[in-house]
Amino acid sequence: MTTDKEFDLIVFGATGFTGRLVAEYLHLSGASGARWAIAGRSLDKLAKVRDALHLPPSVALLKADASDAAVLKAMLARTRCVITTVGPYQLHGEPLATACAAGGTDYVDLCGEPLWMARMMTKLTPLAQASGARIVFSCGFDSVPFDLGVVYLQAEAKARFGAPLPEVRGRVARIKGAASGGTLASMMETVAAVKREPALAKVMANPFALTPGFKGPRQPDDRGADFDDWADAWAGPFMMATINTKNVHRSNALRGHPWGEGFVYSEKLLTGRPGQGDKGRRKARALTCFTRLQNLALGLAPTRALLRRFVLTQPGDGPDKAAREAGRYELWFTGQSAGGETLRAIVKGDRDPGYGSTCKMISETALCLLQDVDRDATPGGVWTPGSAMGLALVRRLQDRAGLTFEIAA
Incomplete structure (x- = not known):
């Protein structure tokens, strides 16, 4: 995997309960060889997460606040994709999603909030199509x-x-x-x-x-x-x-x-x-x-x-x-x-x-987007998991995330 970015993936909100589970899963699973970091508002809290999970020194700690546009832009310049577990998204999600869409950084979240998603689609689609960012909502149990x-x-x-x-x-x-x-x-x-x-x-x-x-x-x-x-x-x-x-x-x-x-x-x-x-x-x-x-x-x-x-x-x-x-x-x-x-x-x-399966699904969705999906087939835009990755994600979830898909006899 060659790229001029420092990281393939950043977990934003890693000090929250679900964000911590995502970081733990990436660590224990090997993250398919991806280079990743964790981000949040407090370096002290991030350090405690790193120590508790026994993360290697290669997992960097990045201080970033969803309300600070300049800091978000600088953080996103260092990565190919962001996983964000910081919700409700209608309260906290717009600055990060907008920065990703404008800057060409792929984005996955756990959003199950239709009103926010409908509004964001209108705002983010032209930005993402121009920059090449793939914005994918609803990457947990919903949906x-x-x-x-x-x-x-x-x-x-x-x-x-x-x-x-x-x-x-x-x-x-x-x-x-x-x-x-x-x-x-x-x-x-x-x-x-x-x-x-x-x-x-x-x-x-x-x-x-x-x-x-x-x-x-x-x-x-x-x-x-x-x-x-x-x-x-x-x-x-x-x-x-x-x-x-x-x-x-x-x-x-x-x-x-x-x-x-x-x-x-x-x-x-x-x-x-x-x-x-x-x-x-x-x-x-x-x-x-x-x-x-x-x-x-x-x-x-x-x-x-x-x-x-x-x-x-x-x-x-x-x-x-x-x-x-x-x-x-x-x-x-x-x-x-x-x-x-x-x-x-x-x-x-x-x-x-809500937790054990969701942390695996969102992690593998991000990795699938980065490693398994051709940008010609899934270009910049606002996507669903099914439309962006389809059967490629089915195969990855079966291989790595404890899900099974089968036809009843």
């Missing part, structure tokens, strides 16, 4: 396994049937592990933004909010309980569906709609195993009620204030190693061909989704 699950399934459908599947249903079959504090913080900031500007509710409800200039067919309503005949199980709302569905449709649009302009996608959480009947129905309805109450509660300023004070994890806090390693998830992606043939892809992760 890598969902985005790539559809990419993988559709590739199999084309190989088997000669055509893509007109509809795919994403279903969370199993999940063990709590949502990250960053996810909850992002949700609260999004709710607060909608309260300040009610018109933004339409953006949140629009599955094509990240495909400007294109609006596909009416999509299924993911908010209620229903029986999924393809899964033979009841299903209820899944909290990540709001962002994942938008990213899946953006992946289709960015590659020129290889799955068709009429493509339909929905995403839910299965509340029972196939054939469970009434038990699954009751759980689906209870989940629907809980989700509605949760959304109402988050809409109240006092509730958000209490959550910020007593619930959200602080930098350095999060589940311990045993809890992260005990987590798991299994996702089903099912479609039917025009001839009525059913095809299902199963995606599994071997750690808890």
